[in-house]
Amino acid sequence: MNKTINPIGIFDSGVGGTTIWRDVNNLLPLENTIYLADNKNAPYGRKSIDEIIERSIINTEFLLQQNVKLIIVACNTATTNVIQVLREKYSIPFIGIEPAIKPVLINTKSKHVGILATESTLKSEMYLNTSSKYNQNIEIHAQAGNGLVQLIEQGKIDSDEMQLLLENYLGKITEFPVDYLVLGCTHYPYLKNKIQEIIGNSIKIIDSGKAVAKQTFNILNQESLLNQNTTEKKYHHFYSNQNIDTLENLLKDISNKNIALKAF
Secondary structure, three states, X not given: OOHHHOOEEEEEOOOOOHHHHHHHHHHXXXXXXXXXXXXXXXXOOOOOHHHHHHHHHHHHHHHHHOOOOEEEEOOHHHHHHHHHHHHHHOOOOEEEOOOOHHHHHHHOOOOEEEEEEOHHHHHOXXXXXXXXXXXXXXXXXXXXXXXXXXXXXXXXXXXXHHHHHHHHHHHHHOOOOOOEEEEEOOOHHHHHHHHHHHHOOOOEEEOOHXXXXXXXXXXHHHOOOOOOOOOOOOXXXXXXXXXOHHHHHHOOOOOOXXXXXXXX
């Protein structure tokens, strides 16, 4: 059986992982994809580890039923807390998302960096280990973005409430001379323009999307799973277990793609 034509599976607690999907699709336009948004249970950032494990297993089982060949855990919270559980339980390759703190700690000149992430990500062993390993007398100014994911899921990116939350959170970070800001949640790139307006152009914003796309290519290549078929029409199926309006709105700019939005 030719597994190369099987889709890449992607799951997130909601619509945020579509930022990862965009980078993956840009780098790997010949790949089919299945995206699962667990909107009903978003956000994962304030759930217990047991709850995150439960939801991640349910999401994985759904994607495996769609015959995916690789799964991207497009959620920082799920990656940093439970990806090792998934790798031990299933034989399929998993690619995780974690805040891009390593390159920032290596490249900072001011020795002050900021990170905006969920509470659970900031408390995770994976994040804490990476931060301490590469921290050479660098101050990391971490801020939990409570409420941001919920507003994005509700389609309130341009709301006054969103603006006030961002100004509050980012103000706490920019009290210090940070030269990099890491977006530690896949939802947050949808706020990038707003964030840049608030913090100014002297601070560089970093997210994980392109690095994840590159790693996806590398793993598929190593496993001889790259889709080389240039004649077959590609498909991209997006599943949501709640209202699909936000998902539809975030994808409205994509044209010339065989996209289907589905409820499950």
